[in-house]
Amino acid sequence: MDKIPFPAAISTTVEVAKKTDLNGLAGTVNAILRNASRKFEQKIFPELSSDRKERISYLESFPLWLVKDLYKWVGNREGENIIKAFNKKPSIDLRINQLKTNLDNFLKVLHENNIDAEIINDLHNGITLKSNPRSIKNLPGFSDGLWTIQDRSSQWIAPLLNPKEGEKILDACAAPGSKSTHLAELTNDSAEIIAVDRSAKRLKILQSNLERLNLKSVSTLKADATSLIELNPKFISYFDKILLDAPCSGIGTLSRNPDSRWSLSKEKIKSLTLLQEKLLESIFPLLKKDGTLVYSTCTICPDENNLLIERFIEKNKTLKLVSQKQILPSLDNPGDGFYSAIISYKS
Numbered sequence: 193m194d195k196i197p198f199p200a201a202i203s204t205t206v207e208v209a210k211k212t213d214l215n216g217l218a219g220t221v222n223a224i225l226r227n228a229s230r231k232f233e234q235k236i237f238p239e240l241s242s243d244r245k246e247r248i249s250y251l252e253s254f255p256l257w258l259v260k261d262l263y264k265w266v267g268n269r270e271g272e273n274i275i276k277a278f279n280k281k282p283s284i285d286l287r288i289n290q291l292k293t294n295l296d297n298f299l300k301v302l303h304e305n306n307i308d309a310e311i312i313n314d315l316h317n318g319i320t321l322k323s324n325p326r327s328i329k330n331l332p333g334f335s336d337g338l339w340t341i342q343d344r345s346s347q348w349i350a351p352l353l354n355p356k357e358g359e360k361i362l363d364a365c366a367a368p369g370s371k372s373t374h375l376a377e378l379t380n381d382s383a384e385i386i387a388v389d390r391s392a393k394r395l396k397i398l399q400s401n402l403e404r405l406n407l408k409s410v411s412t413l414k415a416d417a418t419s420l421i422e423l424n425p426k427f428i429s430y431f432d433k434i435l436l437d438a439p440c441s442g443i444g445t446l447s448r449n450p451d452s453r454w455s456l457s458k459e460k461i462k463s464l465t466l467l468q469e470k471l472l473e474s475i476f477p478l479l480k481k482d483g484t485l486v487y488s489t490c491t492i493c494p495d496e497n498n499l500l501i502e503r504f505i506e507k508n509k510t511l512k513l514v515s516q517k518q519i520l521p522s523l524d525n526p527g528d529g530f531y532s533a534i535i536s537y538k539s
């Protein structure tokens with residue numbers, strides 16, 4: 193630490209970075225180290241606050257308002273665990289396409305190609321990669337549609353609908369389609385799945401995923417999901433199953449999108465909850481009386497999850513909350529934070 197001059201240490205570190213996964217970030221590594229060495233030489237050291245939340249905010253590079261909120265939601269110890277988990281490298285999980293292969297065969301293919309991977313316990317079709325590939329799309333089987341990249345927590349959602357062949361299924365906020373394609377695979381590509389999204393650009397990705405996976409039972413519809421009834425009145429009480437994978441703050445995915453913590457705000461979350469509520473209200477009339485709706489988000493913010501759903505059920509007396517589940521990220525669970533609620537009509 194003392195003997196090697198900073199410029200030499202920095203230059204070697206940048207060279208090492210170029211030979212690793214950090215290759216694309218060599219410039220960033222250089223900038224960070226030069227900045228740190230400048231501060232060290234000018235003896236600029238941070239003063240750590242004695243306040244626990246301020247310390248964590250500083251040490252883990254996490255917005256203070258979000259540290260405070262997280263601690264409120266889950267308690268101090270759990271909150272700290274989650275923040276640390278957000279600063280870990282996220283897992284890279286795949287969902288194999290059960291219409292084209294199975295877990296054992298595909299794992300064999302990966303191992304034959306010297307790719308270290310293992311089956312994810314508790315999931316039907318999940319595989320996790322043990323090291324970062326240089327390019328995901330160059331992994332074997334991508335263009336043949338043998339798998340989809342999908343976080344392990346997200347892989348829980350489509351099966352909650354218990355989708356069946358022949359059913360009419362609405363995926364109301366569908367793009368880029370990890371859950372629509374999962375629904376199609378679970379129903380042997382023999383359901384009638386309508387994948388709605390208001391973003392044409394994202395629907396295009398969904399479409400290319402359908403082609404790659406060779407799935408025919410999903411049709412895409414560019415529309416605002418809050419006005420589907422106006423668009424097509426036949427949709428009233430039409431669907432056996434509805435998935436509302438709502439737009440959300442994404443707080444459960446901060447290890448995948450580390451910088452998005454800095455663009456979040458309480459105001460943004462508030463406006464998202466209004467949209468989520470509007471989506472729920474406008475989509476529910478599309479469900480058959482004996483149908484099932486699953487609401488899901490990749491956030492752990494109660495305002496977007498259980499509090500919203502409980503208020504919605506309270507307001508709509510004909511409905512019942514069958515079950516709900518919040519998956520929290522943690523140092524032991526490398527998956528994203530996800531929420532799901534299963535809702536149906538009271539019988």
Ligand SMILES: C[S@@+](CC[C@H](N)C(=O)[O-])C[C@H]1O[C@@H](n2cnc3c(N)ncnc32)[C@H](O)[C@@H]1O
Pocket residue numbers: 364365366367368369370371372388389390391394415416417418437438439440
């Ligand atoms: C969480 S993402 C969906 C992810 C997708 N279900 C998947 O598994 O790949 C939310 C999506 O909702 C779409 N969206 C937001 N507001 C919408 C609205 N009013 N109507 C339809 N889609 C909307 C966004 O374009 C975005 O693609």
